[in-house]
Amino acid sequence: MDEARRGGREAFAELVRRHERRVYGVCFRMAGDHAEADDLAQEVFLTAWRAIGSFRRNSSFYTWIYRIAVNTSLTHLKKKRREKARAAFDENAAVPVPVPGAPSSPEGSSALNELKGRVDEAVGSLPAHFRASFALVAGEGLSHRDAARVLGCSENCVAWRMHKARKLLRARLRPFLEEVGS
Amino acid sequence: MRCRAAQRRLSDELDGTLDPGRRSRLEAHLRVCPACRAYRGGLARLQAEVRPEAGRSAEYWAGFEKRLEARLDGEEAGRRAVERPFAGRRRVAWAVAGLALAAVAAAWFGLLRPRPILIADWPQDEYGLAPLLLEAEADPELGRAVEGEIRASIREIAPAADADAAALAAADPLFWEGLSEEELGAIAAGLERDNGLGGPK
The missing domain is CATH 1.10.10.10 (Winged helix-like DNA-binding domain superfamily/Winged helix DNA-binding domain)
Known part of the structure; x- marks a missing residue:
């Protein structure tokens, strides 16, 4: 952790390996879509990398990274809601019809x-x-x-x-x- | 215990936060309430479907890490460039921006800003204007006369600057240097003729 805070890429990569599944899980639950969860999880780790110098040891890393994941996802949802609202006003916009129960995973x-x-x-x-x-x-x-x-x-x-x-x-x-x- | 409270406790039970006292009261309620037992069954099935990892393959995670690495490389390159702004292309960009800023500042404060004509700023010349100009600086009346003469001379020499010839001269520090001997002589002769001042030695 200290090594990652000093800008150590290998140490940060290890943190990514430890937490990527959990971060992805939160993003997926928040976004409800695998492609979006992938983008969000990448964004979460980039944000963490940029801010890792400000990470304080009085909180645990996973609490910190989860907070970034939730905040990133909430911001994404707000943006998505705004775009959806805009699209609803656009008569020419093609609104995709969701298929009930259809999984969105690209892995089949x-x-x-x-x-x-x-x-x-x-x-x-x-x-x-x-x-x-x-x-x-x-x-x-x-x-x-x-x-x-x-x-x-x-x-x-x-x-x-x-x-x-x-x-x-x-x-x-x-x-x-x-x-x-x- | 009412059903409403029992349902809240069932959620706590699933999350492992139910204390023993409440648990025993909940169990007592469930023994006599089939609706709440069904509710607990539904929550348990729901919980079982909430998969923690959203089922991604090992290949996916390898790709995820690789893409993240590439983006971090980009971040680091950007950070280095910001930390050393005079490196590479950024150095050129910063230099150009700095020069442009300096030029604007110099133009405004030193050249373009309207200012009184300072005789001492004018270049000396071989026709002996310098002593006259220095003298004019100390004598306001002489100064006004010299300034009027020079303005008139500049208008003759540079008709394009008819709006404010002195300002043109002030804007271009090389203006005087660009004058030929003949032109400077004409200025001095004008001063001699109109004011009894100056003239070639």
Whole structure:
């Protein structure tokens, strides 16, 4: 870590290898699309590289990198929302019609079952801050305390968001979850 | 415990943050509430579908790291160039920008800015104008006479500068150096003729 802070590329590469999957996971949960998650994850590590000199040791690196991932993703979502709103006003804009349940992975759909696709889609429909909490806690297994540190809110806030997120997801996926469960 | 509270506790239970006291009350509620048991089953299935790694291959991660490396190389190259602005092409760009800025500043403060004609700034010449000019600096009346003569002479020599010949002379420090002996002689003769001053020695 210290070596990376001094600008050591090899040390930073090791940090990337350790955290890339988790960062990608958060970005994917936030963006709901593999191509976007790829771009976002790259951007997260570039941001981390630029700012690593300012990283303070009183917080853990993964908390720090998750915070960058969430903030980068939230910024991306805002931008996307604005573009979508603009496109809605453009009568000539071709709006792609989403195929319900269709996985967006470039690595082929065979690996992803239908329930997975539906869950990803439902997570993508959550309000952004619920989605961020869900991505960190349910997706990455962070404790409420760590997620609160990443998100800059209280543990109670994270617990409440998780409850609401699960309630919304369960309501949306209920028939399907019961089908699978039966 | 009501169902609403139980559902909140079920979420905490999944996240491992439920304390033993609340857990026992939740278990008691679940024993008598089939709806909340179904809710717990639904949440558990949902949790099972949330995959932590989003299923990417080893090849993907190798490519991801390679692309990131390339972008970091670009970042580092950019950073080096910023840290050493006088390196390579940037050196030329900075030099050009600096010269342009200096030229603008010099033009404004030293050349283009309107300023009174300072006789001492004028070059000396072989026809003996220098003593006259120095004398004119000390004598305001003589100074005005010399200035008027020189303005008139400049208009004759450089008719294009009719709007403000003195300003033209001030804007071009080589103006006087560019005058021929004949022209300088004409100026001196004019001073001699009109004011009884100067003239070739």
